[in-house]
Amino acid sequence: MIRPLDFASETLLAQLNVLGKRLERVQREISSGYRVNTASDAPDQVADILALRASLAANEQVRTNLQRARSEVETADGALARVVQVLDRALALAAAGSGTQPSENRYTIAQEVRGLEEQLVALSRTMYGDRYLFSGDLDIQPCYGMGEDGTVERLATAEATRKVQHPSGVSFSIAKTAQEIFDHRDAEDNPTAKNVFAAVTALRVALEADDQEAVEAVIGKLRAASAHVNAQTGFYGAVHNRIKAALDDAGRMDLRLKTALSERRDTDVVASVMELQQVQLSQAAAMQMRAMTPARSLFDYLK
Numbered sequence: 001m002i003r004p005l006d007f008a009s010e011t012l013l014a015q016l017n018v019l020g021k022r023l024e025r026v027q028r029e030i031s032s033g034y035r036v037n038t039a040s041d042a043p044d045q046v047a048d049i050l051a052l053r054a055s056l057a058a059n060e061q062v063r064t065n066l067q068r069a070r071s072e073v074e075t076a077d078g079a080l081a082r083v084v085q086v087l088d089r090a091l092a093l094a095a096a097g098s099g100t101q102p103s104e105n106r107y108t109i110a111q112e113v114r115g116l117e118e119q120l121v122a123l124s125r126t127m128y129g130d131r132y133l134f135s136g137d138l139d140i141q142p143c144y145g146m147g148e149d150g151t152v153e154r155l156a157t158a159e160a161t162r163k164v165q166h167p168s169g170v171s172f173s174i175a176k177t178a179q180e181i182f183d184h185r186d187a188e189d190n191p192t193a194k195n196v197f198a199a200v201t202a203l204r205v206a207l208e209a210d211d212q213e214a215v216e217a218v219i220g221k222l223r224a225a226s227a228h229v230n231a232q233t234g235f236y237g238a239v240h241n242r243i244k245a246a247l248d249d250a251g252r253m254d255l256r257l258k259t260a261l262s263e264r265r266d267t268d269v270v271a272s273v274m275e276l277q278q279v280q281l282s283q284a285a286a287m288q289m290r291a292m293t294p295a296r297s298l299f300d301y302l303k
Helices: 007-032 046-098 103-124 178-182 196-208 212-265 269-292 298-302
Strands: 144-146 152-154 163-165 171-173
Touching (some): 046 163, 046 196, 178 212, 196 212
Antiparallel strands (some): 163 171
16 A cells, blocks of 8 residues: 555644744743633633622722712811811901990801801812712702891701722712701701801801800800811711721732732743744754655655
8 A cells, every 4th residue: 555645744734733833822822921811721720710800890990989978078078177177267256246235246247157058058068070979868059048137048858878888898888968067957957066068157146146145156156066066077087097097908909819810820931932942943843854855755655
């Protein structure tokens, strides 16, 4: 039986085909930076890689949400610091108007207090981006404004149920409402001693009425309102610290996930370069061996 004339060539081609596929794979790994580019590259690793990629995406969204929440909390905390300053000024004006004063002096002080009321309403409408920070779940609209008669007007009430998620999956509250901060009321919807708007308005009314005793009486309410607002700044300070810790945790989780993903997916460049060199040497050796094989004709097989 006469064997195929080009058996050696067929063997060489098969060998070169195998080496070519290895070369293509190694070059793809080096150029892309990934050891696993398709499911067929490592079927046993695909599920883990997909799970890690999903976890990374989820963690990145958590970080984005935390970063926005941090900015909102910082803005809200800055607004409350300004509220405290306004109340400090109201206390100073109350002290000035509580002594023996001509009526016109108290009226002049009352006009400045009216300006403080307007500042407080403006601070209750503090925004970050397109969100009213103290409007709770109705953050597309303000909850307080100045009425036509120049007094503070409640426009809406809402709860603040919005939370932000920690990388561990636990969620926590990040905001208070304008009613909790500025317009504290009891179960019967009556202003309490902590009510900021009520205290400042009472001061203005007492000054306009030239009522020295009423002015002196409202000083205690202003102090209670100021203490209440300071307590709210404590809430925002605690939230800010919690967000910072959550961002630190998210950063560490991001590093762990990326490391795990890299171990399963990324190219070991040193090993891939060595394999590339080996494949290229094998190709060269195969071609050289073929070149050294004596050429044979049909007559060689007929002898």
